Amino acid sequence: MVDNPDDPRFASRRAFLRSGLVASGAAALGGSLPARAETVGNPANLPPNVPDWSRFLGEGVGVRAYGKPSQHEANVIRRDVEWLTASRESSVSFTPLHELDGPITPNGLCFERHHGGIAEVNPTDYRLMLHGLVEKPLIFTLDDIKRMPRVNRAYFCECAANSGMEWRGAQLNGCQFTHGMIHSVMYTGVPLKILLEQAGVKPNAKWLLLEGGDAAAMTRSLPLQKALEDTLVAYRMNGEMLRPENGYPVRMVVPGWEANMWVKWIRRIEVGDQPWHHREETSKYTDLLEGGKARRFTYVMDAKSVITNPSPQAPLNHKRGFTVLAGLAWSGRGKVQRVDVSLDGGRNWQAARLDGPVWDKALTRFYYEFDWDGRELLLQSRAMDETGYVQPTKAELRQVRGVNSIYHNNGIQTWHVRSSGEVENVEVS
Amino acid sequence: MVDNPDDPRFASRRAFLRSGLVASGAAALGGSLPARAETVGNPANLPPNVPDWSRFLGEGVGVRAYGKPSQHEANVIRRDVEWLTASRESSVSFTPLHELDGPITPNGLCFERHHGGIAEVNPTDYRLMLHGLVEKPLIFTLDDIKRMPRVNRAYFCECAANSGMEWRGAQLNGCQFTHGMIHSVMYTGVPLKILLEQAGVKPNAKWLLLEGGDAAAMTRSLPLQKALEDTLVAYRMNGEMLRPENGYPVRMVVPGWEANMWVKWIRRIEVGDQPWHHREETSKYTDLLEGGKARRFTYVMDAKSVITNPSPQAPLNHKRGFTVLAGLAWSGRGKVQRVDVSLDGGRNWQAARLDGPVWDKALTRFYYEFDWDGRELLLQSRAMDETGYVQPTKAELRQVRGVNSIYHNNGIQTWHVRSSGEVENVEVS
Numbered sequence: 001m002v003d004n005p006d007d008p009r010f011a012s013r014r015a016f017l018r019s020g021l022v023a024s025g026a027a028a029l030g031g032s033l034p035a036r037a038e039t040v041g042n043p044a045n046l047p048p049n050v051p052d053w054s055r056f057l058g059e060g061v062g063v064r065a066y067g068k069p070s071q072h073e074a075n076v077i078r079r080d081v082e083w084l085t086a087s088r089e090s091s092v093s094f095t096p097l098h099e100l101d102g103p104i105t106p107n108g109l110c111f112e113r114h115h116g117g118i119a120e121v122n123p124t125d126y127r128l129m130l131h132g133l134v135e136k137p138l139i140f141t142l143d144d145i146k147r148m149p150r151v152n153r154a155y156f157c158e159c160a161a162n163s164g165m166e167w168r169g170a171q172l173n174g175c176q177f178t179h180g181m182i183h184s185v186m187y188t189g190v191p192l193k194i195l196l197e198q199a200g201v202k203p204n205a206k207w208l209l210l211e212g213g214d215a216a217a218m219t220r221s222l223p224l225q226k227a228l229e230d231t232l233v234a235y236r237m238n239g240e241m242l243r244p245e246n247g248y249p250v251r252m253v254v255p256g257w258e259a260n261m262w263v264k265w266i267r268r269i270e271v272g273d274q275p276w277h278h279r280e281e282t283s284k285y286t287d288l289l290e291g292g293k294a295r296r297f298t299y300v301m302d303a304k305s306v307i308t309n310p311s312p313q314a315p316l317n318h319k320r321g322f323t324v325l326a327g328l329a330w331s332g333r334g335k336v337q338r339v340d341v342s343l344d345g346g347r348n349w350q351a352a353r354l355d356g357p358v359w360d361k362a363l364t365r366f367y368y369e370f371d372w373d374g375r376e377l378l379l380q381s382r383a384m385d386e387t388g389y390v391q392p393t394k395a396e397l398r399q400v401r402g403v404n405s406i407y408h409n410n411g412i413q414t415w416h417v418r419s420s421g422e423v424e425n426v427e428v429s
Numbered sequence: 430m431v432d433n434p435d436d437p438r439f440a441s442r443r444a445f446l447r448s449g450l451v452a453s454g455a456a457a458l459g460g461s462l463p464a465r466a467e468t469v470g471n472p473a474n475l476p477p478n479v480p481d482w483s484r485f486l487g488e489g490v491g492v493r494a495y496g497k498p499s500q501h502e503a504n505v506i507r508r509d510v511e512w513l514t515a516s517r518e519s520s521v522s523f524t525p526l527h528e529l530d531g532p533i534t535p536n537g538l539c540f541e542r543h544h545g546g547i548a549e550v551n552p553t554d555y556r557l558m559l560h561g562l563v564e565k566p567l568i569f570t571l572d573d574i575k576r577m578p579r580v581n582r583a584y585f586c587e588c589a590a591n592s593g594m595e596w597r598g599a600q601l602n603g604c605q606f607t608h609g610m611i612h613s614v615m616y617t618g619v620p621l622k623i624l625l626e627q628a629g630v631k632p633n634a635k636w637l638l639l640e641g642g643d644a645a646a647m648t649r650s651l652p653l654q655k656a657l658e659d660t661l662v663a664y665r666m667n668g669e670m671l672r673p674e675n676g677y678p679v680r681m682v683v684p685g686w687e688a689n690m691w692v693k694w695i696r697r698i699e700v701g702d703q704p705w706h707h708r709e710e711t712s713k714y715t716d717l718l719e720g721g722k723a724r725r726f727t728y729v730m731d732a733k734s735v736i737t738n739p740s741p742q743a744p745l746n747h748k749r750g751f752t753v754l755a756g757l758a759w760s761g762r763g764k765v766q767r768v769d770v771s772l773d774g775g776r777n778w779q780a781a782r783l784d785g786p787v788w789d790k791a792l793t794r795f796y797y798e799f800d801w802d803g804r805e806l807l808l809q810s811r812a813m814d815e816t817g818y819v820q821p822t823k824a825e826l827r828q829v830r831g832v833n834s835i836y837h838n839n840g841i842q843t844w845h846v847r848s849s850g851e852v853e854n855v856e857v858s
Contacts, residue, residue, distance in 0.1 A: 051554060053694065057644045058546025060517025065506035066498070067537040067672045072552050076669060077494035088489025100668040101617045102581040106536055108496040109669065117487025123501050125480060143746060149753060149798050152531040152785030186785070188530045215486045238667060239529040240538065241502050248499045265482065317572065324578060356581030356615070357786060369578055 069108075075099075078109055079176060089117040090216070092159070093245075094180030097306070098314040101326060103154070103184060103356045103365050107238050110183035112245040113159055116216030119265045123249045128233070132209070132271035135200030142249050145233060148190040153232070153255070154362040156330045158182040158301050160258035160285055164406035166394070166413070170425040174313035178413060178425060179306040184330070184363035187253050189234030192227045196271070205271045209278075210252055213267035220261050221275035222254065226299075230255045233266065256332030256361040257299040258407070260285050290402035301332035303391050304410035305339055305366070305383035316421035320374035327352070329364045331385035336364040338384045343370070345378030345414060345428040346393070352381070377417035378428055394427065498537075504528075507538055508605060518546040519645070521588070522674075523609030526735070527743040530755060532583070532613060532785045532794045536667050539612035541674040542588055545645030548694040552678045557662070561638070561700035564629030571678050574662060577619040582661070582684070583791040585759045587611040587730050589687035589714055593835035595823070595842070599854040603742035607842060607854060608735040613759070613792035616682050618663030621656045625700070634700045638707075639681055642696035649690050650704035651683065655728075659684050662695065685761030685790040686728040687836070689714050719831035730761035732820050733839035734768055734795070734812035745850035749803035756781070758793045760814035765793040767813045772799070774807030774843060774857040775822070781810065806846035807857055823856065 069076065078093035085091045092113040095105060105111075123142050131137035159181035165171045172178045201224070208227050212218035222231070232253040235242060242248045247264030254261040260280055275281065275297070287295040307327040310316045316323065329336045335358050340349040352366040366381070383391045394411030401408075416426040498505065507522035514520045521542040524534060534540075552571050560566035588610035594600045601607045630653070637656050641647035651660070661682040664671060671677040676693030683690040689709060704710065704726070716724040736756040739745045745752065758765045764787050769778040781795040795810070812820045823840030830837075845855040 051550070051642060051696075053548040053550050054642050054644060054646060054696065057518045058543065058548045060520055060546055064522065064541075064547070064674055065508070067507070067539065067674060068497075069495070069669060070552075070673050070677045072677075073670050078496070079494070089486045091489055093493065101579070101665050102615050102668045104533065104615045104667045106667045106669040108536075110496065112493075112496075114487065117489060118493070119482040119487045121480070121482050123499075147747065147751065147753060149796065150530070150784075152794055154786075186531050186533045213480060213483050215483060217483060236530050238533045238535045239531045240498060240505060240535040243496045244499050245493055245496060248501075267480075267483065318576065322576065324576060355579075357583075357788075359786075365581055367578065 076109070078111065081172075081177060090115045092181060094176045095183050096176045097180050097182075097308045097328065098175050098311050100308070101365070103359070103363050104238065105183035105185055105363070107185065107240065107243055110185060110237070110243070110246055111157075111159070111181050113181065113259065114214065114216075114245065114264070115218055116214045118245045119212075119214040120244065121213060121248060121265055126249055128250060128266060129268045130195055130199045130271075131268075133202040133205040133273065134196075134271050135202065136198075138195070138199050140195070142235070145190055145235060145250060148194055150188055150190050151232070152186055152188050154184060154186045154357070154359045155253060155255045156182055156184040156301075156361060156363045157253075157259045157262055158330070160260055160298075160301070160407040163409040163411070163413070166411070167398070167405060167409050168403045170414075170427045173425050175306050175308050175311040175413075176313060181259070182330075182363070185237040186239070187232060187234040188236035188239070189232035189253055192231040192233050192252075195233060195269075196227065199271075201271055204273050206273050207271075207275050209268070209270040209272060209276050210261070210263040210266060211268040211270070212263045213265035218260075218263050218280065219276065219278045220263060220280055221278065222261060224271070226254065226257070256301060258285065258301055261299060285407060287401060287407050288404040290404065298408055301330070302408070302410045303329070303331035303333065303336070303383045303385040303389050305329035305381040305391060306413050307341070307379050307381050307415060310379070310417055310421070310423050311415055312423045312425055315423050316372070316417060319421065320372050323370055323372040325368040325370065325379065327366050327381050329366055329381070329383035330362065331383065331389065332361060333389060334386040335360050336383055337386045339364075339366040340382045340384075341368040342380040342382070343377050346380050346412070349382065374419055376419055378426070379415040379417060380412050382412055395429065505538070507540065510601075510606060519544045521610060523605045524612050525605045525742075526609050526611075526737045526757065527604050527740050529737070530794070532788070532792050533667065534612035534614055534792070536614065536669065536672055539614060539666070539672070539675055540586075540588070540610050542610065542688065543643065543645075543674065543693070544647055545643045547674045548641075548643040549673060550642060550677060550694055555678050557679060557695060558697045559624055559628045559700075560697075562631040562634040562702065563625075563700050564631065565627075567624075567628050569624070571664070574619055574664060574679060577623055579617055579619050580661070581615055581617050583613060583615045583786070583788045584682060584684045585611055585613040585730075585790060585792045586682075586688045586691055587759070589689055589727075589730070589836040592838040592840070592842075595840070596827070596834060596838050597832045599843075599856045602854050604735050604737050604740040604842075605742060610688070611759070611792070614666040615668070616661060616663040617665035617668070618661035618682055621660040621662050621681075624662060624698075625656065628700075630700055633702050636701050636704050638697070638699040638701060638705050639690070639692040639695060640697040640699070641692045642694035647689075647692055647709065648705065648707040649692060649709055650707065651690060653700070655683065655686070683728075685730060687714065687730055690728060714836060716830060716834040716836050719833065727837055730759070731837070731839045732758070732760035732762065732765070732812045732814040732818050734758035734810040734820060735842050736770070736808050736810050736844060739808070739846055739850070739852045740844055741852045741854055744852050745801070745846060748850065749801050752799055752801040754797040754799065754808065756795050756810050758795055758810070758812035759791065760812065760818065761790060762818060763815040764789050765812055766815045768793075768795040769811045769813075770797040771809040771811070772806050775809050775841070778811065803848055805848055807855070808844040808846060809841050811841055824858065
């Protein structure tokens with residue numbers, strides 16, 4: 001940066017705002033423009049003149065048969081929280097939401113949770129059995145599944161325990177940890193309905209059992225209605241085959257419902273007339289209320305949002321001026337209709353700008369551009385979905401659900417931005 | 430597979446078609462259903478019973494901070510053609526279209542072309558200079574660019590030379606090589622218009638010079654009108670920062686126009702009143718016609734399509750029965766409106782099913798499901814865009830452009846499917 005005002009490359013903020021074109025550009029986008037760019041006195045001043053990468057031949061193509069990120073992005077990784085789970089074989093990795101943008105999560109950074117390690121499935125030996133209350137029990141190979149009619153749909157996949165540690169107050173310092181148990185990719189898969197139609201579902205069928213091929217044999221009961229509606233037997237994410245930790249070669253995609261239902265390495269689907277009451281739908285993935293009662297089969301992930309930038313891991317590096325606030329919103333009940341943003345802890349709200357595709361049950365990107373005067377901020381976002389449902393405050397949520405649950409916390413998150421630009425996870429009452 | 434009809438798991442094709450539900454499912458999707466799934470006599474028959482991956486704990490999460498594909502997908506890679514270019518530092522890698530599905534290309538497999546190797550740019554030292562016919566020449570850091578209002582848009586990026594070797598007849602045996610110089614990702618970037626407005630474009634400005642920071646200093650002239658319309662200064666693909674070979678940290682995105690214009694590692698934008706006539710728009714990237722005249726500034730990539738499966742690298746593995754034909758269509762002039770498919774070399778055409786998002790100037794996925802009787806096929810696809818433009822045959826194209834050019838071949842491709850399921854690249858007259 002050029003800090004000397006005598007240098008011809010120096011630009012003051014005031015000089016910027018004087019330009020008529022700048023003002024009109026700003027108006028079109030609802031705010032003033034960034035002011036950190038330097039002016040150039042003479043093109044020869046281009047710092048750092050001709051850089052090394054222009055002076056020497058780069059590496060050739062041969063070594064990049066499958067590409068990877070720049071070495072300068074080595075910090076953009078999934079992270080786990082070691083104390084959160086009992087072992088590495090039953091653990092979770094969090095998506096670095098603060099390092100991403102747009103509505104698509106890149107495959108290498110998709111959050112994943114596993115209960116018996118990451119199964120290493122040989123696609124040649126892979127089989128999916130469909131049996132129970134069906135006319136004709138069937139076994140499908142991977143080739144069988146790939147030969148069926150398929151669809152491409154972007155959906156978010158969110159762990160029911162996402163934000164779970166926030167039930168009792170602000171705990172984790174970064175949206176990667178408070179909200180990073182979510183990803184959203186373009187899935188390719190066969191509607192489960194098509195498999196069920198081949199087997200011929202009997203009239204008394206009401207429920208399905210989904211069983212994973214991992215060492216934990218992850219097992220959940222799925223209502224037949226959801227299976228026929230939009231559930232997919234998926235094998236691709238963002239165009240390529242699923243990653244091992246995301247269920248290679250085949251997983252369930254249960255749009256809008258908690259990720260635990262999205263059984264990975266799917267091995268067996270049994271058709272029955274009632275739920276199975278397995279561990280993952282009794283001891284776990286139920287919501288313990290005050291008084292000892294628990295809500296069960298709370299599948300749907302309600303509307304939720306989070307500001308990804310700024311956030312505790314991504315502070316503001318400029319002291320004041322034009323600022324882009326970025327975030328994500330989603331709803332398990334349909335499309336995001338609107339996102340509001342507050343800079344003062346929920347007293348005043350402004351509509352955010354939704355940008356890029358607004359898909360059904362998928363992550364939706366929002367932005368809010370404003371001129372930061374350097375004062376402290378209490379940032380909040382609030383999603384509303386197409387059913388009219390509005391994301392509640394944490395206080396509203398606790399009033400109904402208490403603080404014993406670890407699942408289905410979709411309360412409004414607050415980030416405290418200091419004058420220094422540093423950000424921390426706080427709660428406002 | 431179970432081939433013995435006495436085995437209870439054996440299912441004949443006829444048995445399948447007898448099911449009423451199968452028939453209704455098939456009707457809903459416009460064809461009969463796959464018939465290779467085995468029936469199960471007894472759930473205990475699940476082959477190969479309990480597989481290894483269910484019996485042993487898998488690997489924990491720690492080692493997968495940045496995920497990668499399964500070892501069983503090691504064949505799904507970009508490939509180059511060694512004899513195509515003079516050196517590895519000026520080369521190209523092709524996207525394995527036949528191994529992908531959906532409308533999004535995963536970042537690790539995005540086609541890329543470079544002329545001076547892959548520049549290794551340090552993001553801290555990165556600068557973008559904007560000068561020439563502007564009120565105020567400016568230099569932007571990466572932080573400056575990241576602080577500006579941004580948009581998320583999926584666009585295809587196709588080399589003008591894609592399918593170039595097919596001008597004089599069927600040459601390369603696989604859609605990876607005939608059509609793989611294309612990718613389509615969700616870009617995040619700042620409209621170039623916003624940068625230009627900050628600098629203040631002078632009234633006599635008409636053209637821009639885009640210069641890359643690589644050793645080749647890739648340089649192209651861009652009409653100001655396109656710069657103001659939809660050109661992006663992009664830094665992300667599918668959510669994460671650009672990959673080095675795709676221009677890390679900042680590249681141009683020039684929607685619908687030939688990829689050579691999408692200058693990578695963008696270092697300098699100069700505003701002028703006429704084009705610069707650089708090497709890449711005179712000696713190269715011009716279309717030599719019969720008689721010696723050349724078309725110049727042929728930026729737009731016209732509507733085009735290709736059947737990705739089956740194709741020479743992806744033969745049909747079943748001898749007959751339900752078959753899903755998959756392909757991609759795109760147009761540099763807008764959205765794909767319709768894709769037709771022919772099984773008999775262009776005599777008869779049927780409408781394909783477009784699936785997933787149909788974005789402006791992006792790859793669009795299409796399918797055509799049919800019952801293959803095992804006879805030889807001559808597969809073709811034909812795209813039509815929203816302007817009404819219809820993809821021409823190669824013969825029609827040659828009539829107008831001759832066979833001297835290597836650029837802008839958007840002619841209809843033909844795959845010959847043998848009874849064995851093998852596929853080869855052919856031409857029909």
